[in-house]
Amino acid sequence: MNKNxxxxxxxxxxxxxxxPLAFFLAAQGETVALVEKGKLGGTCxxxxxxxxxxxxxxxxxxxELTQSKRLGxxxxxxxxxxxxxxxxxxENLIDSTRAGLQQGLEENKQIKVFNGVGKFLQPNLIxxxxDQLEAKKIYINVGTRPRIIPGFENTRYFTNESILELKEIPNHLLIVGGSYVGLEFAQIFKRLGSKVTVLEKGERIIHQEDPDHSQLVQEMLEAEGVQFELHSTCLSGKNWGKSQVKVQIDCHGEKKAVRxxxxxLATGREPNTDLLQLELAKVNTxxxxxxxxxxKLETNIKGIFALGDCNGKGAFTHTAFHDFEIIKDHVSGAKKKKIRDRILNYALYIDPPFARAGIxxxxxxxSNKSYLFAEMPMSQIxxxxxxxxxxxxxxxxxxEKSGVIAGAMICGPGADEIIGIFLTAMYGNLHVDVLKNGVFTHPTVTELIPTLLQSLQPLKK
Known part of the structure; x- marks a missing residue:
């Protein structure tokens, strides 16, 4: 065993x-140990x-091929x-990305990669x-993994990771979980030829969104043939024959099964922090x-930081990268960036996409504040x-008081890109009149933003 x-x-x-943190610290002259238990590159x-x-x-x-007839x-x-x-x-795209990362790490003499699970022995010892690795500063970036809910332990199931290894189209794909991961795969496999049924325990899908937005997304997917079973509580699964699976559900007190x-299983994610022996470092979770x-992303133990999904402050690639930017800012001495400075934004990559920024x-x-609200259906654009x-x-x-944009939602063509217009205004703390008086390129969806803002009215319950 190599010691210390x-x-x-x-x-x-x-x-x-x-x-990026490894390369940045190396560029500052530091020696860096990068520990990875799986494949380089992480979840994204x-x-x-x-x-x-x-x-x-x-x-x-x-x-597009199935829809081409209606367009002539x-x-x-x-x-x-x-x-x-x-x-x-x-696979080719992943391999290319990972190969570039591998080459960059191998060529950097300041960075040494260790393959395996990193476990704390004490606050500064991994x-x-x-091998035992010692450092004054330790950065935890272990991410999350699919959460498997009770009742499916002995069932043939896929996660968002393993389903990407399928080589044949499922005949009938059952999806437990009506949030982002489940809905994206629902549309993907429906369009590729599967029958798809989504089982959601709640009264609506993507429950963290406004109720009318949940309904909008569900109707869009139903129009393509995706089936939904809501209020599906007391779920459990079992294998059915040699190749099928059965999910038993309780909907409104009526017990039934779907084969x-x-x-x-798209039932959320849980952090990989249980692998780290954090109790030996006395790091709080x-x-x-x-x-x-x-x-500034520091834990309760001085010199130990947590970045990315495992700190619970964001569940996206862009928030993980911003965590790196916060560390970079503090290491460089500026010390201006903080978690609270970022505006929540994300996209659900169904097609067309659903994108949100702010509240x-x-x-x-x-809230205790007064807001103005406007909406415009895509059918008017x-x-x-x-x-x-x-x-x-x-x-x-x-x-209403400040005139700054507090939130925006777009569901439609290019929504994942267009939401950036609102984000730019929000980060710039621009008065809404700046966008309202803007002139945007025709013909685009974006050009209707000024028209949308001209119809602002007090938000009422």
Whole structure:
């Protein structure tokens, strides 16, 4: 066993915060130990954004062929779906990204990569396999993993990670969980040819959104043939025969079962912090296992920091990367960036996408402030009409006293990009009149933002 290999910093996890931090610290002259138990790149590269959005793109192409007739394009045959090729395209993209990262790490003499699970022995000492690593500063970037709910332990199920290894289209995909992961895969596989049923224990899908937004997304997916079973409580699963699975559900007191060929559990995520032996470092976590951090991402133990999903302050690649930016800012001496400075924003990558920035209508109505509100359906926007994609709408919330934008939602063509217009205004603390008086390119969805803002009215319950 190698004893006490000493570094300036240790980073546990090579995700979207850990990798850039390693290169940054190395550029500052530090010696860095980068510990990774799995594949380099973390969730986003290997099982998250990169592979799933590749599948979204392929599913989009399949859908376009089925919709071409209504736009005057007649095809002579039904599209043939080759999931093996889609899988290989995804693999090629992941391999290319990971290879670039691997090369960069190997060429950097200040960074040494250790493969294995990093476990604390004491606050400044980590064990990885046979090696013990010591450093004054330790950065935890271990991310999260799929949460498996009770009742499915002995069932043939897939997670968001393992379902990406399928080479054949499921005949009937059952999805437990009606939030972002579940809904994205629901549309992907429906468009690729599967029958899809989503089982959600709550009264509506994406329950953290406004109720009308949940209904909007559900109606969009139902229009494509995705089936929903809401109020599906007391869920449990069992294998059915040699190849099928059965999910038993209790809906409004009525017990029934749904059978399918494949089962995806999309029931949330839990932090990988239980692997770290945090109790030996006396690092505090909350009741769910997320590491408690300060505004500069330091834990209760001086010199130990937590970045990315494992600190519970964000569950996205962009928030993880901003965590890196916070650490970079403090290491460089500026010490201006804080967690509280960022505005919540994200996108649900169904097609068309659903994107949000800032607060929801529900949050606005429950606050002590007064807000103005405006909405516009995509059916009133020429660009959406021209594309033949008129589902969805735009909404905006403006704080009445200050005139600054407090929240926005877009569901429709280009929503994941257009939301950046509102985010820019929010980060710039711009008065709403700046956007209201703007002149945007025609024909785009964005050009209707001034028109949307001209219809602002007091938000009422």
């Amino acid at each position: 290999l000493t570094f300036d910093s240790i980073i546990i996890g090579s995700g979207q915060a850990g990798n 590269v290997n099982t998250g954004c990169t592979p799933t959005k590749t599948y979204v793109a392929s599913a989009r192409r399949a859908w 394009i007649h095809t002579s045959s039904t599209p043939e779906i080759d999931l093996k090729q889609i899988w290989q395209q995804k 064990q990885v396999g046979d 399918g060929s494949h089962l995806l 909350d009741e769910r296992g997320f590491i408690r951090v300060s505004e 929801t209508k529900t949050q606005a109505l429950n 020429n660009r959406a009409k021209e594309k033949g994609e008129m589902q969805g709408k735009m909404e905006v919330l403006v704080e």
